[in-house]
Amino acid sequence: MSLGLDTHVSLGGPTLAQQRRLVTSIPGPRSQQLLARKAAAVAAGVGHTVPIQAVAAGGGVVVDADGNSLIDLGSGIAVTTVGNAHPTVAAAIAAQAAQFTHTCFMISPYEGYVAVAEALNRLTPGDFDKRSALFNSGAEAVENAVKIARKFTGRQAVVAFDHAYHGRTNLTMGLTAKSMPYKSGFGPFAAEIYRAPMSYPYRDGLSGAEAASRAISLMEKQIGADNLAAVIIEPIQGEGGFIVPAEGFLPAVVDWCRANGVVFIADEVQSGFGRTGVMFASETFGIVPDLITTAKGIAGGMPLAGVTGRADIMDAAHTGGLGGTYGGNPVACAAALAAIEAFETEGLLARATEIGDLLRSRLTALQASDPRIGDVRGQGAMMAMEFADPATKAPDAALTAAVAKAAIAEGVIVLTCGTYGNVIRFLPPLTIPDDLLHEGLDIVAAALAAH
Numbered sequence: 001m002s003l004g005l006d007t008h009v010s011l012g013g014p015t016l017a018q019q020r021r022l023v024t025s026i027p028g029p030r031s032q033q034l035l036a037r038k039a040a041a042v043a044a045g046v047g048h049t050v051p052i053q054a055v056a057a058g059g060g061v062v063v064d065a066d067g068n069s070l071i072d073l074g075s076g077i078a079v080t081t082v083g084n085a086h087p088t089v090a091a092a093i094a095a096q097a098a099q100f101t102h103t104c105f106m107i108s109p110y111e112g113y114v115a116v117a118e119a120l121n122r123l124t125p126g127d128f129d130k131r132s133a134l135f136n137s138g139a140e141a142v143e144n145a146v147k148i149a150r151k152f153t154g155r156q157a158v159v160a161f162d163h164a165y166h167g168r169t170n171l172t173m174g175l176t177a178k179s180m181p182y183k184s185g186f187g188p189f190a191a192e193i194y195r196a197p198m199s200y201p202y203r204d205g206l207s208g209a210e211a212a213s214r215a216i217s218l219m220e221k222q223i224g225a226d227n228l229a230a231v232i233i234e235p236i237q238g239e240g241g242f243i244v245p246a247e248g249f250l251p252a253v254v255d256w257c258r259a260n261g262v263v264f265i266a267d268e269v270q271s272g273f274g275r276t277g278v279m280f281a282s283e284t285f286g287i288v289p290d291l292i293t294t295a296k297g298i299a300g301g302m303p304l305a306g307v308t309g310r311a312d313i314m315d316a317a318h319t320g321g322l323g324g325t326y327g328g329n330p331v332a333c334a335a336a337l338a339a340i341e342a343f344e345t346e347g348l349l350a351r352a353t354e355i356g357d358l359l360r361s362r363l364t365a366l367q368a369s370d371p372r373i374g375d376v377r378g379q380g381a382m383m384a385m386e387f388a389d390p391a392t393k394a395p396d397a398a399l400t401a402a403v404a405k406a407a408i409a410e411g412v413i414v415l416t417c418g419t420y421g422n423v424i425r426f427l428p429p430l431t432i433p434d435d436l437l438h439e440g441l442d443i444v445a446a447a448l449a450a451h
């Protein structure tokens with residue numbers, strides 16, 4: 001019992017008791033000890049949302065060192081989509097680690113990398129010849145997608161959108177819209193990055209066609225298509241507030257890119273890999289991106305990312321121009337192949353849709369009784385509610401933070417997001433049982449009622 005776990009469960013995996021259980025207040029004494037060590041040893045810039053020492057996770061729970069079992073509605077930011085410590089993923093990791101942990105794919109290639117590339121080429125939208133390259137993080141995938149688009153087009157400018165989030169490296173900070181906490185004080189940022197207005201139906205009231213022509217006009221007037229290498233966009237925005245663009249917005253932007261030789265990059269790092277009930281959110285909008293960036297849900301928690309797209313674009317970079325020591329690490333690739341198998345054999349896409357239906361009906365019911373919920377939006381297991389003043393739509397970040405904090409104190413992991421910090425997002429692992437999901441939402445509703 002030293003880890004405070006149930007005696008009948010193994011560490012990790014879905015055999016953990018699927019229940020919310022608080023045996024101490026949060027953080028409990030053991031967690032407090034770790035957080036004190038963290039404060040003394042880890043750079044202050046690295047924050048944390050849930051003040052616990054995590055020791056195990058699986059199904060729909062995260063267990064802490066004090067024996068508390070928290071309902072997981074965040075999946076470590078949309079990563080453990082197939083479930084934390086999924087048994088076949090864990091077994092694949094162990095088997096590969098016992099075989100070899102690294103050769104560097106650029107030195108001695110191995111099958112796992114090629115098999116993941118084949119799977120990405122098969123699973124991404126687009127019925128054309130594709131190639132993939134693998135990296136370690138979402139930001140690194142985005143960086144490489146931009147490199148590839150520049151090399152292919154011989155152009156330099158890149159357009160990203162309002163509310164965009166693309167990462168924390170220098171180029172991706174520049175692409176990211178929000179200053180605090182991501183960019184403030186960390187400049188100067190890379191050149192030739194331009195920002196276009198997003199379609200944000202709740203706040204701009206524009207149709208998809210209107211929002212697209214607003215963005216296209218800016219691109220034509222302020223940059224000029226001849227100078228533009230790529231347009232990058234999250235089909236459903238993540239950190240920026242789970243913003244779902246109005247119908248027709250994305251297809252119009254894609255059409256304009258096609259007509260002007262601009263590479264259209266869908267950043268599906270958060271919206272991809274089955275999270276929304278289809279393999280990639282692009283499919284929902286009927287668009288076929290030239291390049292797609294993936295990470296997060298791809299490998300059941302292991303660090304892995306990819307860029308996948310049209311063979312002629314992907315092959316534009318000279319041999320040796322793309323890579324990195326660890327990109328497509330064999331252990332991460334083994335995890336990804338097991339996660340992909342889980343998607344294809346465990347009905348997880350249907351489960352994401354089911355979870356989405358449950359979330360939407362609960363959140364819209366809550367909205368009907370509480371006008372401070374201005375908008376409920378998202379798709380599948382990527383759903384959110386935006387808090388705003390009912391009369392003015394002024395964002396209510398204070399309420400959002402208070403509700404999230406209260407839910408966490410009651411043992412429910414919820415994450416906030418949004419340019420205005422006024423969105424609570426739900427990203428449960430697809431292995432969460434319905435009763436836990438309901439209980440988690442009950443706690444959030446009670447927290448809201450109390451504030």
Ligand code: PLZ
Nearest residue numbers: 137138139165166167234238267269270
């Ligand atoms: N593109 C669409 O959502 C990562 C960021 C968490 P990395 N989102 C979570 C944080 O505060 O750092 C993300 C994303 C989209 C790119 C990224 C970057 O992915 O794996 O974090 O580099």
